[in-house]
Amino acid sequence: MRRRRAPKRPVTPDPIYNDVLVSKLVVRVMKDGKKTVAQSIVYGAFDIIKEKLEKDPLEVYHQAVQNVRPLIEVRPRRVGGATYQVPFEVPEERAISLALRWIVKAARDKSGRPMKEKLAQELIDAYNGVGAxxxxxxxxxxMAEANKAFAHYRW
Incomplete structure (x- = not known):
């Protein structure tokens, strides 16, 4: 038997917007423990959003994350020697985590511009329901829809 699960640590909200979701984005953008660099990228992206859309960047960001959050995903499940892709509902915490990961990855995969511009563009695209x-x-x-037939293998 494995030991007990580690307790979830509370996330401290970011200093400027006082928002937990923003600090999660900062942590996702951060590389090599350089938090101030990550913060300047995120806040720079928010400034660009404010300029372009003339809306509250926090509102845009929250809506973008909502638009990217997955509701269901597939997980492999072995049944009698065969591995099936079984659709599962995604828990809230994981859905947000995946959304942030996908947004940052999509921004990083763009090329030729500073990261804050790429991140701002990806957030705007996500807000509008388009983008990577x-x-x-x-x-x-x-994928989950295609494997709906294996939903009865859920445990």
Whole structure:
């Protein structure tokens, strides 16, 4: 038997917007423990969003994350020597985590511009329901839909 699960640590909200979700994005953007660099990227992206859309960047960001969050995903499940892709509902915490991961990855995969511009563009795209992160979510949903026949293997 394994030991007990580690307790979830509370996330401290970021200093400027006082929002937990923003600090999660900062941590996702961060590389090599350089938090101030990550913060300047995220806040720079928020400034660009404010400039372009003339809306509250926090509102845009929250809506973008909502648009990218997956509702269902597939997980492999071995049954009698065969591995099936079984669709599962995604827990809230994991859905947000996946959404942030996909947004940051999509921004990093763009090329030729500073990271804050790429991140701002990806957040705007996600807010509008287009872009690479939203496409990733749609692909995950399609995969789950295609494997709906194996839903009875859920445990």
């Amino acid at each position: 992160a939203v496409k990733k979510r749609d692909d995950v949903h399609k």
